[in-house]
Amino acid sequence: MPPILELIGAPTDIGASVRGAGMGPDALRVADIAGTLVRLGFEVHDAGNLAGPATPWAAPTDGLRHLEETVAWNRAVYDAVDAALGAGRMPLMMGGDHSLAIGSISAVAWHARQRRQTLRVLWLDAHTDVNTHGTSPSGNIHGMPVACLLGHGPAALTGWSGERAALTPDAIRFLGIRSVDADEKRAIRAQGLRVFDMRHLDEHGMRNTMTEALQDVDDDTHLHVSFDLDCLDPADAPGVGTGVRGGPTYREMQLCMEMIADTGRLGSLDVVELNPALDVRNRTAEVAVELIESLLGKSTLVR
Template structure:
């Protein structure tokens, strides 16, 4: 494969957040190191970028407590998200393209809070492309578990505890109508109403089955382009079908296959919109020989422009 002719970021910052404090099953804390072992930094350097590994953030251990008032480990989740927020903001302030290596998906509250603060100060609008099997719009009233990795979008939209909704420059941290979700196939019954009421744009697996990944990504990226400014991609590895990506704590059958996932990432790159990235919920405890981490790195290489042939992308440009 050869690098595309499009311009890649000059410098990428890797930020590790080794915690599973928001999840119901342990192991996502090993995700950042699994991505390093799979060669994430080497791949990015091979595409011509300078890579700065800022190391792993150090936060509280997972106390594995039972939920209190509908939230499990809220104090620790808030602490980790504060660390992530500051790290993402500092990387963007330094002019870098930040990649957050999770860690469970509760960390998206801090990640996107840091990005939103940067965008606010720079006078840019923010859209979020959420690649996931789950809508992650639960609240204590709708969550069957109290695990906060099922609540980050709700918290970002202002529905959650002040410890998390207050992490940003404003409440809500993010306009939910600027959230575009792709690959969704597991939404709790009461959660469905919240998703509809808050105006998220959701492309579930039925739409991918009916229209194909190309058409769905055309629509998703056009919606992101309408928002303009900065597009943040939050990639939960359980977005992928578990037959190709078993290394996640919450597998849901019927996700995108290898080629669909590659096309998704290639089209994200072609759009020229992405300015920051999360890689979430990679859990080596459930993986086989680090295959899921290696696949995640391969897919991220496509998101950064690795492809079989050089292309002009003249039909894949989205105007800001």
């Protein structure tokens, strides 16, 4: 039996640079995410939208923008993902901006540790998000979630999984990367992070890249996908706040999602940075729903 899917809306742009990501969960609902997944054969429970503080759009304090509010939103996400996993459901966290992955992945890491599973995170994004308050040029926390999950963020956003670092460097694989700050490049090298950037994709193709990224996924693995829609090329997904030209095409992302589905180990999912205010007739939300279908097992033929 397929798992029950729990849709968790987190309607906030608390960590973002522009307004609009807070409308992302309802844009996915308008694109019929629940009905689409029911037709795919899943039982779907829509838990509705979480509540949290409004975005004050204040200037950074000590290199961090909206820290208190970001903590509150991530606590709400943590609790919702924790409850879904505890009930045996697969959480699908609908953002909102990518700072929300701190709460989501921290909860997943705690559960994986309790079940003695190996956690693997696929970070699908144009950016690596390993800035810290000392290196970020903007103070926007949606550029820092990976650093926080690796234990290098502020105390208020680390240690939620029971360990200071929710993830070890070998637990995460990045894909689609093409915009990296100078300090992030140094952090990636120093920590030995596995980054499959667009040059790697161009040289090796999506099939070989995904084979590399998934090579150590086995029956004891909990696979978490953190899908930032700006991973896609803006020609296919214009409704994002920080689009970067030169990303994977729609077909390349379909193959990526189908190969993840083939592992049978997907256990949780973030879908973030959908910004309907910058979209064209909800096109990016519709693309997201189609890619989520593939991630959850839809294919042209029975495989």
